[in-house]
Amino acid sequence: MQTFIIIWLGQLVSTIGSSMSGFALAVWAWEKSGQATALTLWSFFSLLPSVLITPFAGVIVDRGNRKSLMMVGDTVAVLTTVALLWLFLTDDLHLWHLYLLTAIASALTQIQELAYSASISLLVPPQHYVRVSSMRALSGRIAQILAPPLAGFLYAGIGFAGLAIIDIITFAIAITTLAVTTIPQPKLLYDRTRNRSISDLVLSFWQELQSGVRYILQRSSLKALLMMTTLFWFFHDIGDLLYTPMILVRTNNDTRVLGLLAAAAGFGGTVGAILMSVWKGPKRRVDGVLRGMIGAGVSKLVFGLGRVPQVWIPAQVCSSFHFPLMGSCDTALWMTKVEASLQGRVFATQSLMFQTVGAIAALMAGPLTDRVFEPMMRSNHAIAAMLSKIVGTGSGTGIAVLYIISSIGLITVGLSGYAFSQLQAIEPTPPDSD
Secondary structure (H helix, E strand, C coil): HHHHHHHHHHHHHHHHHHHHHHHHHHHHHHHHHHCCHHHHHHHHHHHHHHHHHHHHHHHHHCCCCCHHHHHHHHHHHHHHHHHHHHHHHCCCCCCCHHHHHHHHHHHHHHHHHHHHHHHHHHCCHHHHHHHHHHHHHHHHHHHHHHHHHHHHHHHHHHHHHHHHHHHHHHHHHHHHHHHCCCCCCCCCCCCCCCCCCCCHHHHHHHHHHHHHHHHHHHCCCHHHHHHHHHHHHHHHHHHHHHHHHHHHHHHCCCHHHHHHHHHHHHHHHHHHHHHHHHCCCCCCCCHHHHHHCCCCHHHHHHHCCCCCHHHHHHHHHHHHHHHHHHHHHHHHHHHHCCCCCHHHHHHHHHHHHHHHHHHHHHHHHHHHHHHHHHHHCCCCCCHHHHHEEEEEEEEEEEEEEHHHHHHHHHHHHHHHHHHCHHCCCCCCCCCCCC
């Protein structure tokens, strides 16, 4: 566990710095545009290059040096932050700069994330898979606790420029921790390059590109798990994209409330991750996945129905508490069922599905809010009158309605998993990697 913990600590520090600068960029983009579409487009351009590169990233990770790929990903990310800082200081930063540079960083970050995920099963023994997955979730939750309140407090004094400098420093720490550690490589079944023609190498690369998809399609239980989690993340991403504009509209752009809610989310997630680290999860991990989905959906439904921080804060804590349960059990299932030499390609296929629906959600959420639900809730339509009794009146009610619909989708996906026989059969069979 020692090598993993060193890498984990470096990534934790970097995640905190990135979360702080991301918070500042979200506030800047909202202040500049005043529309939810601007924020959802930012999310879309962060996902689009990942969708395009992910199929190739899986092969790259399984073929290449995983430590070097992680260092390259962090390096490109810090260079894009430097570029954003330079444009901001010269008063030349525009939304399209943000979209472009985010797209560049996300492409390399995707490779870095896959290399990180595929290295875990080589760093720690199987009995620690749930614990390690919980620690990865914990790093994100710790960042949620610390970064938003700090960023919300510091933004008024040092602005985006100061937070970007902090982000650059934390990236340097993450790169240093990678440089001083050793990450083992999986054993290849054969030499893929020796005495082979260019056409053979191209054909081999294409076959490997498809192998992650074939691996999942040939296993009905993994196929069912991927379908369920993909649907879950589709509804989740719609709600997540609406979260920031909904809070800012309903609090008159109070970044302190936004930071407090993010910290509440981090607290709930941290408690959940710590519990999973100690408990190691339920006996049947698929039950942990479905319970996490349902619990998160119910909590988010309460959050969407709420109108004040007194409701939002406990709902946010409860929502985030369930994600380590779902995520840790899901990750442990995949690491157990997929052999190490194929994990880069299989995880890439999984990531591609999540990013594709995330990109679709990003294209849908903004226009649906600005052109459908917000105008509808400001009209005299009978549906608006009925919904106003639930979500209130005024700006932001249309966002709340769409957020509530997405939360109901989360609950529906989780409940339907218990009726899915292929999904329920995922654990009685021996792990494929055995």
